[in-house]
Amino acid sequence: MKTLSIINLKGGVAKTISAVTMAYILAAEKGYRVLLVDNDKQGNASKMLNMHSYIYKGIETIMEGRAQVMEAIIQHTEYDRLDMITANMELIRANLSAQIDQQGPPQQERIKRSLSKVKDNYDICIIDNAPDINISTVNALVASDYVMIPVTIDDFALDGLSELTEQIENTKINLNPELELLGCFVTQYTTGEGTDRQGEELLRRMEYPVFDTHIRRTEKVKQATFARQPILLYSNRCAASVDYRKLTKEFIERSGING
Numbered sequence: 001m002k003t004l005s006i007i008n009l010k011g012g013v014a015k016t017i018s019a020v021t022m023a024y025i026l027a028a029e030k031g032y033r034v035l036l037v038d039n040d041k042q043g044n045a046s047k048m049l050n051m052h053s054y055i056y057k058g059i060e061t062i063m064e065g066r067a068q069v070m071e072a073i074i075q076h077t078e079y080d081r082l083d084m085i086t087a088n089m090e091l092i093r094a095n096l097s098a099q100i101d102q103q104g105p106p107q108q109e110r111i112k113r114s115l116s117k118v119k120d121n122y123d124i125c126i127i128d129n130a131p132d133i134n135i136s137t138v139n140a141l142v143a144s145d146y147v148m149i150p151v152t153i154d155d156f157a158l159d160g161l162s163e164l165t166e167q168i169e170n171t172k173i174n175l176n177p178e179l180e181l182l183g184c185f186v187t188q189y190t191t192g193e194g195t196d197r198q199g200e201e202l203l204r205r206m207e208y209p210v211f212d213t214h215i216r217r218t219e220k221v222k223q224a225t226f227a228r229q230p231i232l233l234y235s236n237r238c239a240a241s242v243d244y245r246k247l248t249k250e251f252i253e254r255s256g257i258n259g
Contacts, residue, residue, distance in 0.1 A: 001035075001115070001118075001119040001120070001121075001122045001123060001124065001125055002123070002124055002125070002145045002146070002255060002257050003115065003124075003125040003126075003127065003143055003144045003145050003146070004022075004124065004125070004126050004127070004144060004145070004146045004147070004148060004182075004251070004255070005126075005127045005129055005140045005141060005143075005144040005146070005147045005148075006018055006019045006022075006126065006127065006128055006129065006147075006148050006149075006150065007129040007131075007137060007140070007141075007147060007149060007164065008131060008149050008150055008151065008160070008161075008164065009131050009132065009133065009159070009160030009161075009163060009164050010131055010152075010156065010159050010160055011131040012152065013150045013151060013152045013187055013188075014150050014152070014187040014188060014215065014221070015040075015128060015129065015131070015150055016040070016044040016045045016048065016128050017048075017187075017221055017225070017231065018148075018150050018185075018187065018215070018244070018247075019036065019045055019126050019127070019128035020036065020045050020048045020049065020128070020230055021230055021231055021232065021240075021244045021248075022126060022244065022247070022248050022251065023036040023082060023124075023126045024079060024082060024230040024232060024233075025232065025244060025245060025248045026123075026124055026126075026248060027079060027080065027081040027082035028079055028080065028081070028082070028232075029232075029245070030248070030252070031081070032081065032122075032123040032124050032257075033081050033121065033122045033123045033124075034081060034082050034083070034122060034123065034124050034125070034126065035074065035083050035084070035085070035115075035118070035121075035122045035124070035125040035126075036049075036077075036082065036083070036084045036085070036125075036126050036128070037059060037084070037085045037111075037115075037125060037126070037127040037128065037140075038058065038059060038084065038085065038086050038087035038128055039059055039087060039091075039111075039127050039128060039129045039130065039136055039137065039139075039140050040087055040091075040128060040129060040130040041087060041088065041089050041090075041091040041092050041130060042087075042130070043086065043087045043088045043089075044128075045084075045087070045128040046058070046084070046086040046087055046088070047228065048225060048228060048229075048230075049077050049078075049079075049084060049228070049230075050078075050228050051075055051077065051084050051086050052086060052088060053086065053088070054088055054090070056073070056075060056086060057072065057073045058073055058085055058086035058087050058088065058090075058091075059073075059085050059086070059087045059091055059094075059111075059136070060087070060088070060090040060091045060093070060094035061073050061094075062085070062110055062111055062114045063091065063094035063095055063097070063098045063110055063111075063135070063136050063139070064094045064097050064098065064101075065098070065101065065110055070114055070115075070117045070118045071118075073085055074118065079230075083122070091136060094136075095134055095135045095136050098110065098135050098136075099135050107135060107139075108135070108138055108139055108142050108175060109139070109142055109143075110139055111127075111136070111139040111140055111142070111143040112139070112142050112143035115143055123257070124257065127140045127143070127144065133163075133164075133167055138167075138171065141167070141168060141171040141175075141176065141179060142171060142175045142176045143176075144176070144179060145178055145179065145180065145255070146179075146180050146181075146182045146251075146255055147168055147179065147180070147181045147182065148182050148183065148184075148185060148211075148251070149161070149164065149165075149181070149183070149184040149185070150184070150185055150186075150187045150215075151184045151185070151186050151187065151199075151203065152186070152187050152188045153186060153188075153189070153195060153196045153198075153199030153200065158206075161184075161208070165181065165208070168181050181209060182209065182211075182251065182254050182255060183208070183209035183210050183211045183254070184203055184208050184209065184210050184211070185210070185211040185213060185214060185215065185247060186199065186200050186203075186210075186214040186215070187214070187215040188215065188217045189214040189215060189216050189217060190216070190217050191216060196214075200214060211247060211250055211251075211254075212250060213243055213246040213247040213250050214243065215240055215243045215244060215247065216239035216240060216243055217239075217240075218235075218238050218239045218240045220234060220235040220238040220240060220241075221240050223235075231244065232244070232245075
């Protein structure tokens with residue numbers, strides 16, 4: 001099983017939409033066995049797939065070091081080959097508990113250790129991370145093979161990007177030598193808008209790896225969140241659906257998961 005973290009320290013850049021959509025494409029259209037992990041206390045990925053709940057155990061159980069049987073916290077979604085570990089506000093308490101716990105599993109390896117128990121059950125794991133560097137996002141980076149960073153071009157587009165890439169590099173050096181930043185990809189892109197084009201070019205000039213595919217802006221994405229559906233099911237031919245298919249194909253090529 002290969003693991004991909006989708007993360008940015010800035011909110012509102014389509015992290016969750018990207019994680020859910022790529023997970024759905026990889027499972028429904030590419031035939032991979034996919035595990036989607038919601039690693040954000042807001043639980044938006046869980047909500048998008050109608051899995052948000054305080055009844056079922058989720059990522060907080062892993063962070064508390066209590067995930068002895070992973071099958072007990074992995075839930076089947078309504079989509080074939082796509083399973084999920086959910087999140088809710090309990091993750092706040094679990095992260096605090098993990099930071100002070102000296103008796104349980106190593107603080108920074110809890111997600112990695114838990115995912116290793118089910119690595120033969122899935123081809124790909126995608127982790128949707130909070131816009132923060134905390135103990136659970138560090139855990140995600142330690143557990144991951146790849147990182148992708150969604151970026152929306154505005155006056156604050158680069159906020160936190162250097163800090164995030166530094167954290168990724170530090171994690172690679174100190175905790176996870178297999179970690180690879182596959183690249184940034186621009187979301188909410190407006191065709192013909194000079195600012196978006198220039199922003200994408202600026203990322204490349206700053207020597208950040210950048211995906212060739214950008215995700216065009218469409219109201220269908222917002223509507224799909226209200227419908228609690230992956231964008232491809234809500235509007236199969238809209239610009240974002242077309243672009244996410246291209247991005248997923250590019251991810252497969254860059255990661256070499258078919259190799």
